[in-house]
Amino acid sequence: MSTKYILVVEDEFLVALDMETILADAGFEVLGPVGSVVEALRLIGLHQPTAALLDNNLNGQSVGPVAVALNSRNVPFAFVTGNDRESLPPGFNDSPMVRKPFNPNGLISMARTLLEAAGP
Amino acid sequence: MSTSNGGLEAELEETRARLAEAEETLRALHHGEVDAVLVDGEMGPQVYTLRSAAEPYRMLVEQMREGALTVSPRGTILYCNHAFAAIAGSVVEKLVGSSVLDLMSSGDLEYLMAPGGRAGFETTLARPAGGRVTVLISSSPLSEEELPVTCLVVTDLTRQQLRARYEAIVEATIDGVYSLNPDLIIESWNSGARRLYGYEAAEIIGQSERVLYPEDAAHGLDALVQQVRALGHAVTADDSRRRKDGSIVQVIFCLAPLRDGDGRLTGYAAVAHDITERKSQERTRQLLLGELNHRVKNTLAIVQSIASQTLRRAESLEEFGPSFSGRLSALSTAHNILTETSWSGANLGSLVRDQLALGGATSERYTCTGPEVWLDPQPAVRLALVLHELGTNARKYGALSVPEGRVDLAWRIEPAEPAPIIRLCWREVNGPRISVPGRRGFGSMLIEQSLRADGGHADMRFEPEGLHCKFRVPLGKGGSRVEALTSHDPAERASTEKAVFG
Amino acid sequence: MTLYVAGASRRSLRAVDNVREFCEQELTGNYDLEVVDLYRAVEQAKAAQIIAAPTLLRHEPGPTRRVIGDMSDRHRLREAIKVA
Numbered sequence: 279m280s281t282k283y284i285l286v287v288e289d290e291f292l293v294a295l296d297m298e299t300i301l302a303d304a305g306f307e308v309l310g311p312v313g314s315v316v317e318a319l320r321l322i323g324l325h326q327p328t329a330a331l332l333d334n335n336l337n338g339q340s341v342g343p344v345a346v347a348l349n350s351r352n353v354p355f356a357f358v359t360g361n362d363r364e365s366l367p368p369g370f371n372d373s374p375m376v377r378k379p380f381n382p383n384g385l386i387s388m389a390r391t392l393l394e395a396a397g398p
Numbered sequence: 399m400s401t402s403n404g405g406l407e408a409e410l411e412e413t414r415a416r417l418a419e420a421e422e423t424l425r426a427l428h429h430g431e432v433d434a435v436l437v438d439g440e441m442g443p444q445v446y447t448l449r450s451a452a453e454p455y456r457m458l459v460e461q462m463r464e465g466a467l468t469v470s471p472r473g474t475i476l477y478c479n480h481a482f483a484a485i486a487g488s489v490v491e492k493l494v495g496s497s498v499l500d501l502m503s504s505g506d507l508e509y510l511m512a513p514g515g516r517a518g519f520e521t522t523l524a525r526p527a528g529g530r531v532t533v534l535i536s537s538s539p540l541s542e543e544e545l546p547v548t549c550l551v552v553t554d555l556t557r558q559q560l561r562a563r564y565e566a567i568v569e570a571t572i573d574g575v576y577s578l579n580p581d582l583i584i585e586s587w588n589s590g591a592r593r594l595y596g597y598e599a600a601e602i603i604g605q606s607e608r609v610l611y612p613e614d615a616a617h618g619l620d621a622l623v624q625q626v627r628a629l630g631h632a633v634t635a636d637d638s639r640r641r642k643d644g645s646i647v648q649v650i651f652c653l654a655p656l657r658d659g660d661g662r663l664t665g666y667a668a669v670a671h672d673i674t675e676r677k678s679q680e681r682t683r684q685l686l687l688g689e690l691n692h693r694v695k696n697t698l699a700i701v702q703s704i705a706s707q708t709l710r711r712a713e714s715l716e717e718f719g720p721s722f723s724g725r726l727s728a729l730s731t732a733h734n735i736l737t738e739t740s741w742s743g744a745n746l747g748s749l750v751r752d753q754l755a756l757g758g759a760t761s762e763r764y765t766c767t768g769p770e771v772w773l774d775p776q777p778a779v780r781l782a783l784v785l786h787e788l789g790t791n792a793r794k795y796g797a798l799s800v801p802e803g804r805v806d807l808a809w810r811i812e813p814a815e816p817a818p819i820i821r822l823c824w825r826e827v828n829g830p831r832i833s834v835p836g837r838r839g840f841g842s843m844l845i846e847q848s849l850r851a852d853g854g855h856a857d858m859r860f861e862p863e864g865l866h867c868k869f870r871v872p873l874g875k876g877g878s879r880v881e882a883l884t885s886h887d888p889a890e891r892a893s894t895e896k897a898v899f900g
Numbered sequence: 901m902t903l904y905v906a907g908a909s910r911r912s913l914r915a916v917d918n919v920r921e922f923c924e925q926e927l928t929g930n931y932d933l934e935v936v937d938l939y940r941a942v943e944q945a946k947a948a949q950i951i952a953a954p955t956l957l958r959h960e961p962g963p964t965r966r967v968i969g970d971m972s973d974r975h976r977l978r979e980a981i982k983v984a
């Protein structure tokens with residue numbers, strides 16, 4: 279059985295560190311964190327993650343291309359954002375969402391839900 | 399910055415209160431509970447009126463030489479224009495919110511508040527500063543959803559040129575103001591109407607108001623007229639109109655009945671206010687709101703992260719307090735610089751000096767050399783936090799912990815593709831000998847890693863003379879999204895909108 | 901206190917009326933209210949860090965507190981204006 283990785287895409291170092299710490303402490307394996315679309319796509323190509331948490335806004339860039347790439351590989355993901363659903367990339371308005379600033383338990387339970395959705 | 403627990407408590411309380419206010423602001427903006435937003439643009443502060451605030455009269459009423467005021471059923475003055483303030487010998491700011499019964503008798507007010515309003519009521523008003531003034535007052539009840547108000551128009555009878563003033567007013571207003579006879583034939587036409595609709599007075603006078611409606615919408619006019627006749631007072635509606643050249647314009651349209659002394663309908667007054675521009679401003683408002691929201695929420699997430707990371711690595715709770723509040727101060731200081739520039743960016747020199755001063759370093763303890771550089775907001779915040787950590791460490795263990803030590807900071811700009819790079823060097827001199835710390839603290843991690851998000855790099859070396867750090871920070875495209883969104887260049891706005899929403 | 905409103909919109913009128921009523925009923929004359937039109941005093945509003953109108957600022961006793969909206973929520977007004 280291969281290891282399950284959660285890809286974390288977040289450009290703000292401190293928030294990424296926080297997410298990594300929270301997830302690692304809860305027993306998850308974290309891929310990344312990476313802070314740009316380019317880096318995220320590269321990681322997705324190298325090690326297919328089992329699930330992903332995406333910051334909606336990467337230093338002004340939309341995380342849309344990453345969402346599309348994950349979708350085409352059937353990798354479940356959730357957006358992490360301070361804004362509303364309307365601000366999510368077009369076509370992904372109904373995706374799971376975690377609000378910033380996030381509750382650590384909320385983040386963990388979303389991670390669990392995503393991994394379950396990914397299947398065995 | 400107090401380091402005692404009591405001081406920290408008070409500051410946290412204050413920060414909580416301010417964050418709560420920020421949340422409250424966002425909530426109110428989000429739920430459309432506000433009329434206008436004040437935005438600092440590159441041309442200075444500007445007010446954006448939101449669609450939810452319908453105010454067709456404002457320009458006209460403000461420029462009128464007649465006094466106008468709106469009162470609540472209890473007589474509270476809810477609004478008044480400058481002309482009325484002049485008649486009353488007072489100022490708008492003091493009159494609004496006060497009671498009109500300070501100026502007129504309750505018998506007069508009762509008379510004016512009769513249903514259907516009154517025309518041409520002559521009486522005297524008592525000025526707050528003393529003396530009386532003879533006036534002519536007309537009243538119109540206006541139904542404002544849950545709040546019934548009465549609008550009063552007050553003419554100072556000591557001045558006699560009524561007709562000339564009226565005509566000057568109507569000409570001066572930028573809104574379309576014109577009059578109709580009882581059969582809706584246009585009888586007068588001001589230059590505002592000409593600008594709005596494109597018809598010259600000579601070609602439109604004698605034609606029906608229907609001409610201004612797009613084909614499918616003329617029934618709206620009938621419904622409006624019905625409402626005006628039934629209610630007996632002015633009615634406002636949001637509508638489309640068709641210009642002479644066939645193009646459609648969005649207006650707020652107000653139709654008011656005109657009556658003679660016996661109360662018979664002699665025609666209508668019409669005011670049309672162009673809101674086409676406002677619709678595009680609404681879209682900008684949404685984007686600005688999103689941007690603001692993103693920043694505030696991101697800041698909160700950063701604060702949360704700093705708190706939890708500091709807490710994890712603090713040796714004791716006593717150590718947590720100063721560390722956390724120190725970092726929070728660094729963040730806050732960086733934000734202050736950014737707020738001053740409306741989040742368009744920060745000057746590197748100012749950032750460096752502020753963060754060092756925050757750590758208590760006086761100017762003789764450090765040297766600072768480099769060209770004028772402008773950083774984007776996010777890299778500015780990150781660099782501020784890095785500088786803060788470096789300063790704190792220097793003070794605790796490094797060059798700034800001994801009197802003879804100092805810090806030399808220097809930076810230069812290197813040309814590169816796609817954007818130039820800043821090379822920043824932090825060198826501690828004459829400090830105590832330090833060994834490389836075994837355990838990587840949060841601070842070190844912050845210094846080494848946080849610039850990576852912008853494609854930057856940090857190199858920390860503990861040399862015998864002291865800590866020597868070299869940073870590489872790529873410069874961004876300059877400016878922030880908010881500036882681009884409120885830019886006067888439509889191409890820039892459009893490309894920013896596309897970048898934000900894809 | 902200063903109440904910043906946006907001209908004479910419905911909401912502005914409501915805000916003035918609500919604040920006035922609140923002051924009469926719960927502050928019994930112990931207040932000083934100034935109403936400022938955002939359209940006419942943009943620089944002043946910016947200096948006071950006003951973001952949107954209507955906004956009510958309570959200056960004294962410090963620190964400054966603010967309430968945003970049409971001021972119909974008495975609870976919020978009390979929280980911001982009343983001193984313990």
